[in-house]
Amino acid sequence: MKQFPQSKALQRLPDQFFATLVNKLNAFETKGHDVLNLGQGNPDQPTPGHIVKSLQEAAEKPVYHKYPPFHGFDFLKKSVAEYYKNEYDVDLDPNTEVAIMPGSKTGLVELSQCLLDPGDVALVPDPGYPDYWSGIEMVGATMKSMPLLAENQFLPDYDQIDEDTWNKAKMMFLNYPNNPTGAVADASFFEKTIAEADKHDVCVVHDFAYGAIGFDGEKPLSFMQMEGAKEVGVEVYTMSKTYNMAGWRMAFVVGNPSVINALELIQDHYFCSIFGALQEASSTALLSSQKCVKDLRDTYETRRDLLVGGLEAAGYNVQPCKGSFFVWLKVPEGYTSQKFADDLLESTGLFVAPGIGFGDHGEGYVRIGLNNSNETLEDAVERFKQFANS
Ligand SMILES: Cc1ncc(COP(=O)(O)O)c(C=O)c1O
Secondary structure (H helix, E strand, C coil), rough: CCCCCHHHHHHCCCCCCCHHHHHHHHHHHHHHCCCCCCCCCCEEEECCHHHHHHHHHHEEEEHCCCCCCCCCHHHHHHHHHHHHHHHHCCCCCCCCCCEEEHHHHHHHHHHHHHHHHCCEEEEEECCCHHHHHHHHHHHHCEEEEEEHHHHCCCCHHHCCHHHHHHHEEEEECCCHHHCCCCCCCHHHHHHHHHHHHHHHCEEEEEEECCCCCCCCCCCCHHHHHCCCCCHHEEEEEEEEHHHCCCCCCCCEEEHHHHHHHHHHHHHHHCCCCCCCCCHHHHHHHCCCCCHHHHHHHHHHHHHHCCCCCCHHHHCCCCCCEECCCCCECCCCCCCCCCHHHHHHHHCCCCCCCEEHHHHHHHCHHHHHHCCCCCHHHHHHHHHHHHHHCC
């Protein structure tokens, strides 16, 4: 059989960290081990019933059996604008400031393709969500990492970026509430971001995947709430986490009209939008009562308290996350993140994500998912205890 070589762009793609993790886990499970998987970010609960019902009803409408409009139905763009008004008091023009995406992973890769050329620099958080790297590498641009350190509350320190890097930088990825550290951003950090982005003509891409999940009564800030944000960037919002719709593949990008225009241009070539019934159900989710979201947030907060309390009692050095559904645990002295994750799996069957998979500055930590039931987390705490005492 001929072996056709992959394009240079594909060869540049980084390893899919999560795929490698899952293979490792599956191999271990196949050997008959009793595994608890706290290493992945898949929401564990079903999509709220009223959203599912809306999809069922919409699926019967013949209008949705045809090709949908290229850029999505106007009603969904209007619903997104209304959602931002309701939730964040942000005004968006549905025609020019909202793009519909088949999941935010797709949008995040497309944004690099829209904004970068070979030789350009993209600033990425380190540790950070690995999918930011994929689009940057495909384009042949250069990635520069912005370390997220505990002493800076896991926010990048812009004073550490040299002038040459700023001059070459065309875009910057940010993500608060943060995966994997669980940190949140405050208004003064976003103000600084806007000032730097404006000064250096850098497009800010704020990934707001965990926007609905903030703890201790603090609602996470939308980047769009800040004055001048639309001038310098966009916000990517997925429905995967807010409404447990990860399998549905629905997200949107809001903000700077030139970036929205570029995204819609690239999508004209990649896709013919998204199944119309899914768009209608998404609109239902955005405009119905948001009580299901409050309940979800409360559930994650209870789980956080259970896990963090249990880990502290077992002698681990752990800070409660302020948002997202991840606990970022410092590994005990003498371990790398990979060795801790491997040893924990080998001796207790507990699977957590090694921090090194999220970038060099993820070293020294592992990420634990709160997307598991109270019973599973109680079992996990017991296994952590057993490991600490072994
Ligand atoms: C920070 C972050 N951004 C984006 C995504 C992708 O979300 P989706 O592709 O489901 O919209 C995830 C998923 O885990 C994430 O953690």
